[in-house]
Amino acid sequence: MAKSANRNPTSFDVARLAGVSRSAVSRAFTPGGTISPETREKVTKAASELGYRVNSLARGLQQRHSGIVGLVASRLDTPLRSRQVRLLSEALIREGFKPMLITAERPDDVSTLIESLLGYRIAGMILTSDSPTRALIEDCKRLGLPVVLVNRAGVTNWGDRVVADNETGGQLAAKVLIDSGAMHLGCLVPKRKTYSVSGRSDAFLEAAAQLGILPEVFYAEDQSYDDARAGINAADRAILNRVDGLFCATDLMALGALDALRLDLGMAVPDQIQVLGFDDIEQASWASYNLSTIRQDIVSQAEIVVRLLIERIADGTLVNRVERQPLTPVLRGTTRHDG
Amino acid sequence: MAKSANRNPTSFDVARLAGVSRSAVSRAFTPGGTISPETREKVTKAASELGYRVNSLARGLQQRHSGIVGLVASRLDTPLRSRQVRLLSEALIREGFKPMLITAERPDDVSTLIESLLGYRIAGMILTSDSPTRALIEDCKRLGLPVVLVNRAGVTNWGDRVVADNETGGQLAAKVLIDSGAMHLGCLVPKRKTYSVSGRSDAFLEAAAQLGILPEVFYAEDQSYDDARAGINAADRAILNRVDGLFCATDLMALGALDALRLDLGMAVPDQIQVLGFDDIEQASWASYNLSTIRQDIVSQAEIVVRLLIERIADGTLVNRVERQPLTPVLRGTTRHDG
DNA sequence: TTGAAAGCGCTAACAA
DNA sequence: TTGTTAGCGCTTTCAA
Numbered sequence: 001m002a003k004s005a006n007r008n009p010t011s012f013d014v015a016r017l018a019g020v021s022r023s024a025v026s027r028a029f030t031p032g033g034t035i036s037p038e039t040r041e042k043v044t045k046a047a048s049e050l051g052y053r054v055n056s057l058a059r060g061l062q063q064r065h066s067g068i069v070g071l072v073a074s075r076l077d078t079p080l081r082s083r084q085v086r087l088l089s090e091a092l093i094r095e096g097f098k099p100m101l102i103t104a105e106r107p108d109d110v111s112t113l114i115e116s117l118l119g120y121r122i123a124g125m126i127l128t129s130d131s132p133t134r135a136l137i138e139d140c141k142r143l144g145l146p147v148v149l150v151n152r153a154g155v156t157n158w159g160d161r162v163v164a165d166n167e168t169g170g171q172l173a174a175k176v177l178i179d180s181g182a183m184h185l186g187c188l189v190p191k192r193k194t195y196s197v198s199g200r201s202d203a204f205l206e207a208a209a210q211l212g213i214l215p216e217v218f219y220a221e222d223q224s225y226d227d228a229r230a231g232i233n234a235a236d237r238a239i240l241n242r243v244d245g246l247f248c249a250t251d252l253m254a255l256g257a258l259d260a261l262r263l264d265l266g267m268a269v270p271d272q273i274q275v276l277g278f279d280d281i282e283q284a285s286w287a288s289y290n291l292s293t294i295r296q297d298i299v300s301q302a303e304i305v306v307r308l309l310i311e312r313i314a315d316g317t318l319v320n321r322v323e324r325q326p327l328t329p330v331l332r333g334t335t336r337h338d339g
Numbered sequence: 340m341a342k343s344a345n346r347n348p349t350s351f352d353v354a355r356l357a358g359v360s361r362s363a364v365s366r367a368f369t370p371g372g373t374i375s376p377e378t379r380e381k382v383t384k385a386a387s388e389l390g391y392r393v394n395s396l397a398r399g400l401q402q403r404h405s406g407i408v409g410l411v412a413s414r415l416d417t418p419l420r421s422r423q424v425r426l427l428s429e430a431l432i433r434e435g436f437k438p439m440l441i442t443a444e445r446p447d448d449v450s451t452l453i454e455s456l457l458g459y460r461i462a463g464m465i466l467t468s469d470s471p472t473r474a475l476i477e478d479c480k481r482l483g484l485p486v487v488l489v490n491r492a493g494v495t496n497w498g499d500r501v502v503a504d505n506e507t508g509g510q511l512a513a514k515v516l517i518d519s520g521a522m523h524l525g526c527l528v529p530k531r532k533t534y535s536v537s538g539r540s541d542a543f544l545e546a547a548a549q550l551g552i553l554p555e556v557f558y559a560e561d562q563s564y565d566d567a568r569a570g571i572n573a574a575d576r577a578i579l580n581r582v583d584g585l586f587c588a589t590d591l592m593a594l595g596a597l598d599a600l601r602l603d604l605g606m607a608v609p610d611q612i613q614v615l616g617f618d619d620i621e622q623a624s625w626a627s628y629n630l631s632t633i634r635q636d637i638v639s640q641a642e643i644v645v646r647l648l649i650e651r652i653a654d655g656t657l658v659n660r661v662e663r664q665p666l667t668p669v670l671r672g673t674t675r676h677d678g
Numbered sequence: 679t680t681g682a683a684a685g686c687g688c689t690a691a692c693a694a
Numbered sequence: 695t696t697g698t699t700a701g702c703g704c705t706t707t708c709a710a
Contacts, residue, residue: 010687021697026689036695056458057400058687061702066396082421089442101440103428119395225625259626286564287598288627349703360681365705375679397703400686
């Protein structure tokens with residue numbers, strides 16, 4: 001033990017100690033490797049003695065792809081997103097991939113970052129961000145790099161997609177509110193719309209229109225709790241007072257709206273005005289809110305995303321697929337129910 | 340454009356097109372590279388024409404380390420943790436590193452995962468997880484791998500640490516409650532204690548003892564909203580009724596406790612019982628809770644963590660450092676204030 | 679400032 | 695089943 005603590009041992013060192021060739025070492029560490037039990041035994045023994053570990057960089061270089069998958073997400077500290085990322089990351093790891101996390105808010109950041117990701121010869125990429133530069137996806141296409149988009153528009157003809165069925169969700173929202181007695185609908189949306197938000201709110205407005213109702217639209221600066229609360233507080237009181245059923249584009253916004261209505265404006269929910277969210281984040285079920293909402297099943301979402309990615313990695317010629325996920329209403333305390 | 344869309348272009352291809360050597364290409368893409376403006380110009384032109392991108396795997400192999408930093412976190416979908424991870428990840432990216440995210444709940448998972456991280460010859464590792472197998476850190480030590488522990492005990496003599504000053508925090512909590520008139524203190528803790536939780540609650544109990552007060556201790560199964568709420572609901576009512584100042588080990592628990600006290604048990608907060616949390620997560624400021632708490636500054640925390648990491652990467656001989664972060668009380672609506 | 683040449687540590691054909 | 699050999703794409707001395 002005089003020295004030796006310095007450089008990482010290589011397959012060469014292991015081979016020498018075990019009295020075999022470097023290929024044997026490689027095979028011993030390759031899942032389906034064609035190697036005899038005895039040789040494997042010798043190798044693993046020598047390896048653990050030396051503290052040997054396969055160098056994934058070298059392996060990746062040789063195999064022309066690392067086991068890394070890019071995971072791109074904005075607003076990671078938001079309840080829905082953090083849960084998505086956790087589930088995706090766990091699913092990836094379970095399948096033997098290593099998620100490389102890119103968190104960035106400004107689109108141009110994201111571009112250069114993803115750009116640098118590509119240098120790692122990643123096996124694929126999952127985009128949950130709201131801002132996927134189109135050019136970037138084109139880049140991936142040129143490289144033949146598998147991409148899965150989560151709750152995003154398919155801006156190009158590249159990449160599989162997993163999306164909540166926002167259209168049906170918006171219709172569902174209108175139906176829930178109307179069925180529980182709302183006559184004058186409202187809809188709270190952020191000024192800067194994302195794919196999810198537009199899909200939902202547009203479908204909601206359209207479904208209402210079909211029934212001869214023209215909802216009031218309220219705006220929040222962005223889709224945060226604070227902005228939603230401020231948005232409702234800034235709304236025209238006369239108009240707001242007419243509304244008896246408010247659909248919010250996300251749960252986070254619904255919670256902000258709820259606090260504005262009840263605590264800032266002193267309105268009774270659900271008696272005076274019903275409130276309905278979308279997503280079913282954890283906080284929606286907290287006793288102080290007990291928010292009715294439309295649930296997105298993000299556990300199965302993560303599984304589908306990773307499955308699509310794996311299939312695409314296995315066969316790059318697949319036609320682009322779109323998986324639409326069903327949504328289910330979760331009626332809690334901010335809507336009225338008869339029976 | 341007949342073919343060529345297939346393999347990734349290499350520095351060789353770029354060199355040929357630019358009419359220079361591969362070394363020149365390498366230098367053009369190396370920040371401090373000693374190369375003439377004209378050559379660089381030729382190289383970058385050829386490179387962008389070919390869509391060339393440095394292969395980070397090969398570069399890492401050659402330089403014996405990738406720009407990857409392991410980021411280990413459990414319970415990522417929790418408000419505090421998701422914010423920490425966002426900030427850490429952004430700070431790492433800003434410094435040119437790529438965060439590889441390991442999310443895992445069970446300790447043995449984590450071990451094998453980190454084990455596989457090491458194969459990427461990562462530049463360092465940040466551990467925020469509650470469960471850092473000791474053997475693992477020993478491994479890092481043998482490898483000389485820089486490690487920064489966030490809010491964790493220093494189980495071995497390896498790794499720099501950034502910790503909230505939990506001891507002072509616990510004392511602060513006792514002082515806040517007592518100063519605002521509480522006479523009979525309570526403390527809500529999870530059954531399975533972590534470094535942070537123990538530090539706080541032990542210091543709280545001790546500070547109270549110094550003043551001749553022996554707080555009641557309430558237990559939650561784990562440190563989630565639901566468990567905290569259930570824990571308070573399961574508490575002995577007679578004992579609970581005596582308590583007029585409750586310190587909760589984390590904000591998340593405090594919110595659960597608050598809902599249990601107010602909504603499940605019908606107690607008046609802060610008039611009948613004051614509640615104080617710890618961390619200052621976003622939800623603490625939501626109007627329905629308006630929770631008084633002890634704030635941990637996790638923005639500066641992330642910066643310190645990354646700074647320590649960089650310094651350690653630059654100089655592996657540094658003595659282990661511990662940065663204690665100050666805490667500040669944030670008094671909102673769940674404690675009483677005179678002036 | 680530039681190019682030639684020698685690896686970084688591994689896997690995959692191929693031959694034995 | 696095993697070993698030999700030839701790269702994977704890059705950086706980095708060393709000379710020029």
